[in-house]
Amino acid sequence: MVDQNSNYALQTSEVYVHYGKKMAINNVALNFPKNEVTSLIGPSGCGKSTFLRCLNRMNDVIDICNVKGKFLLNGNVDIYSPDIQVETLREKVGMVFQKPNPFPKTIYENVAYGPKIHGIASSQNELDEIVKDSLHRAGLYEEVKDRMDDIATGLSGGQQQRLCIARAIAIRPEIILMDEPCSALDPIATAKIEDLINELRENYTIIIVTHSMSQASRVSSKTAFFHLGNLVEYGETGKIFTKPDKEQTNDYITGRFG
Amino acid sequence: MSSLEKRLAAEKRFKFYGMFAMTLSLFFVLILMYKIFSTGSGAFVRTTINADVYFDPNFIEVSSNSSKKEIMKASYVDLADQVINQNHPGLDEENFIKVREMYTRKFDYQLRDYIANNPNVIGKTVNLDISASSDLDQIVKGNYPRNVPEAQRKINDYQLSILDSLDSKGKMSKTFNFWFFTNGDSRDPETAGILGALMGSFYALLICFSFAFPIGLLASVYLEEFVKPGKITDIIEVNINNLAAVPSIVYGLLGLGMLIGVFGMPYQVPLVGGLVLGFMTLPTIIIASRASLRGVPPSIREGALAVGATKMQTVFHHVIPLSLPGTLTGTIIGMAQALGETAPLLLVGMVAFVMEIPGGAFDPATGLPSQIYLWSESAERGFLEKTSAGIMLLLSFLIIMNTVAVLVRRKLEVKW
Numbered sequence: 117m118v119d120q121n122s123n124y125a126l127q128t129s130e131v132y133v134h135y136g137k138k139m140a141i142n143n144v145a146l147n148f149p150k151n152e153v154t155s156l157i158g159p160s161g162c163g164k165s166t167f168l169r170c171l172n173r174m175n176d177v178i179d180i181c182n183v184k185g186k187f188l189l190n191g192n193v194d195i196y197s198p199d200i201q202v203e204t205l206r207e208k209v210g211m212v213f214q215k216p217n218p219f220p221k222t223i224y225e226n227v228a229y230g231p232k233i234h235g236i237a238s239s240q241n242e243l244d245e246i247v248k249d250s251l252h253r254a255g256l257y258e259e260v261k262d263r264m265d266d267i268a269t270g271l272s273g274g275q276q277q278r279l280c281i282a283r284a285i286a287i288r289p290e291i292i293l294m295d296e297p298c299s300a301l302d303p304i305a306t307a308k309i310e311d312l313i314n315e316l317r318e319n320y321t322i323i324i325v326t327h328s329m330s331q332a333s334r335v336s337s338k339t340a341f342f343h344l345g346n347l348v349e350y351g352e353t354g355k356i357f358t359k360p361d362k363e364q365t366n367d368y369i370t371g372r373f374g
Numbered sequence: 375m376s377s378l379e380k381r382l383a384a385e386k387r388f389k390f391y392g393m394f395a396m397t398l399s400l401f402f403v404l405i406l407m408y409k410i411f412s413t414g415s416g417a418f419v420r421t422t423i424n425a426d427v428y429f430d431p432n433f434i435e436v437s438s439n440s441s442k443k444e445i446m447k448a449s450y451v452d453l454a455d456q457v458i459n460q461n462h463p464g465l466d467e468e469n470f471i472k473v474r475e476m477y478t479r480k481f482d483y484q485l486r487d488y489i490a491n492n493p494n495v496i497g498k499t500v501n502l503d504i505s506a507s508s509d510l511d512q513i514v515k516g517n518y519p520r521n522v523p524e525a526q527r528k529i530n531d532y533q534l535s536i537l538d539s540l541d542s543k544g545k546m547s548k549t550f551n552f553w554f555f556t557n558g559d560s561r562d563p564e565t566a567g568i569l570g571a572l573m574g575s576f577y578a579l580l581i582c583f584s585f586a587f588p589i590g591l592l593a594s595v596y597l598e599e600f601v602k603p604g605k606i607t608d609i610i611e612v613n614i615n616n617l618a619a620v621p622s623i624v625y626g627l628l629g630l631g632m633l634i635g636v637f638g639m640p641y642q643v644p645l646v647g648g649l650v651l652g653f654m655t656l657p658t659i660i661i662a663s664r665a666s667l668r669g670v671p672p673s674i675r676e677g678a679l680a681v682g683a684t685k686m687q688t689v690f691h692h693v694i695p696l697s698l699p700g701t702l703t704g705t706i707i708g709m710a711q712a713l714g715e716t717a718p719l720l721l722v723g724m725v726a727f728v729m730e731i732p733g734g735a736f737d738p739a740t741g742l743p744s745q746i747y748l749w750s751e752s753a754e755r756g757f758l759e760k761t762s763a764g765i766m767l768l769l770s771f772l773i774i775m776n777t778v779a780v781l782v783r784r785k786l787e788v789k790w
Contacts (some may be wrong), residue, residue: 172680174676177676177679179602179603203684207682211680213673215673217674219674219678220674220696229681229683233691280677
C-alpha cells in the first residue's frame with residue numbers, strides 16, 4: 117500500500133508490465149527508502165530489469181511495452197501522470213546501464229551534456245565546477261583531470277562506467293538506477309564501483325539490479341528477490357541472505373536453481 | 375582418386391576459375407583504358423603555325439587607347455587576312471582561300487584576345503603561334519592518312535605542299551591545348567573546350583546536393599527515429615527501394631513533365647537538370663542514411679534519454695552526428711552516379727550547343743556526359759579526340775569523388 121508521508125524516495129504498487137501479450141511483471145509492490153541501496157536480484161528473465169526501467173519510464177521507448185500501476189516519487193508525484201514530463205522525471209531519476217555507454221565525445225562533454233540541456237549551470241565556470249564535482253564524486257577526477265578533452269571511448273571499461281555514473285549525477289538526481297553496472301567489468305573495476313556505491317548512498321537513493329548475490333550483500337541494505345515476474349520476497353539484505361522466509365528465495369541464494 | 379583428393383582438386387579448379395575471371399575482366403578494363411587514352415590524349419595537344427604578325431593600324435578599327443570593351447567588340451577579320459598575305463606572299467584568290475583554311479577559323483578571335491591583353495602592340499610586329507585548323511591538326515598528328523587520293527582528303531595537295539614547306543622552315547609546332555580547359559563548346563574542334571559543360575555539371579550537382587541531401591537526411595531521420603513502424607512505413611520503404619532502381623530516363627520525363635511542363639521552369643538550365651538528378655539521388659541518400667542511422671547503437675540513444683534529453687535532442691545531438699559519415703559516403707556515391715547520368719539531361723534539354731560558359735544555375739548549359747554525347751555525334755575527326763578526352767575527365771571526377779567517399783568514411787567513422 118502506498119504510504120503518503122513516508123521516508124520513501126519511491127513507492128510502487130500494483131505494477132503490471134506486458135510486452136505485447138506476454139506478462140513481464142505481475143502485481144509487484146515495492147517501496148524504496150531514501151538514501152539506501154536496494155538491490156533487485158533474481159534469475160535472468162525474472163523481470164527485475166524491466167521493473168527498474170519502469171522507474172524512469174525508459175520502457176516508454178519500447179512500443180509494445182505496456183506499464184500499469186502506481187508509482188509515487190517522494191510520496192506525492194505520480195510519475196506516469198500525463199502532467200509529468202518524462203524529461204523532468206529523468207532529471208530526478210538517473211540511470212546507469214549494463215554496458216558502459218559514454219557518448220563518443222570528450223570526457224568533459226559527456227558529463228556536461230546533462231547540465232547543459234537542463235540549463236543547470238548559469239555560466240561556463242559553474243558548468244566546469246559541476247563537471248569537476250561530478251567526476252570527483254564518481255571517483256574518476258584524479259584519473260582524467262589532465263585529459264578532459266580526450267574522447268571518452270578511449271577510457272577503460274571501468275573508467276567508462278564511472279564516467280557514466282558521473283554523467284548521471286551531474287544533473288543532481290535524487291535516485292540513481294543501476295542496471296547490472298558491473299556485469300561487463302573485471303573484479304578490480306567492480307570493486308571500485310562498489311566502493312563508489314557505498315559513498316554515493318549518503319546523498320542518493322540507489323536501486324541496483326545485479327546478478328551477483330555477493331555484490332547485493334556487499335552494497336545493499338534492502339534486497340528484493342524476483343522470480344517469473346513476481347516479487348517473491350523483500351527485506352533487509354542480511355535477513356534475505358541468511359534466513360529468507362520463502363523456500364524459493366533460499367533455493368536461489370544457495371544456488372540450487374537460477 | 376580418394377574423396378579428399380577430389381575435394382582438393384575441386385578447390386584448385388575453383389581458384390583457377392576465379393583467377394581466370396579476374397584476369398579477363400582486368401584485360402577488358404585495360405583495353406577500354408588504352409582505347410580512351412590513346413584516342414583522347416591528342417585533345418591535349420594543338421598544332422600551331424608560327425607567323426610574324428604585324429598589327430597594322432590600317433586594318434585595326436581600334437587604337438591602343440580604346441577601352442577593353444571596344445577592343446572586344448571590333449572585327450579583326452581583315453587583320454587576319456592581312457597576316458596571311460604577309461606570311462604567304464603572292465597568293466591568288468583561290469590559293470588564298472586554301473591557305474586561310476589551314477589556319478583556325480577563329481584566327482581573328484585569337485588576334486583580338488592578344489590585342490585585348492597587350493593594347494600597345496598596335497603598330498608593332500610580333501612573332502605568334504597561330505592555331506592550325508582542326509583538319510591540318512589531324513594530318514600533322516597522323517590521324518588522317520596522307521597517301522590517299524586527293525578527293526578523299528580534307529587537306530588538298532596544295533595545302534600539303536604549303537604544310538611541308540612550313541615544316542621544313544621549322545614553323546610548325548605543338549603546344550599544350552589550354553583551350554580544352556578554358557573554352558566552351560565550339561563548331562570548330564580546335565577551339566572547342568569542356569569548361570562550359572564542366573560548369574554546367576558543377577551547378578547541376580550543386581542544386582542536386584542542396585535539394586537531395588537535406589530532404590534525404592530528414593526523411594531518413596523521420597522514418598528511422600520518429601515514425602512508428604507499421605503498414606504505411608512498410609509501403610514507403612518498399613517504394614523507396616524501388617525508386618532507387620527506376621531508370622534515370624524516367625526521372626528525366628518527370629522533370630520534363632512536371633518541372634518544365636507544369637511549373638514552367640526554363641529548358642536547358644542546370645537548375646532543372648540538378649533537380650532531376652536530385653530526384654534520382656534522393657532514394658540512394660535515404661537508403662544509405664537509414665542504414666547508417668540503424669548502425670548507431672541503441673545504447674547511445676538510451677544514454678541521452680536517461681539524462682533527460684528529449685527525443686529530438688537525442689537524435690540531433692548524438693544520433694545524426696554519429697550517422698553522418700555513412701550518410702555523406704552514400705551522398706557522394708549518389709552524386710557521382712548523378713554526374714555520369716546522361717538520359718535525364720537529354721530530356722530536360724541540357725544537350726544543346728552552348729558556346730558561353732554558364733555563370734549560374736539559370737544559364738543554358740550542357741553537362742559533362744551530354745557534352746561527350748554531343749561531340750561523339752559530330753562528324754569531324756577532331757571531335758573524336760575531344761570525346762575521349764571528355765570521358766577521361768569524367769572518369770577522373772568519378773574516381774576523385776569515390777576516393778573522397780572512402781576517405782570520409784575512414785576519417786570520420788567512430789570505432790566502438
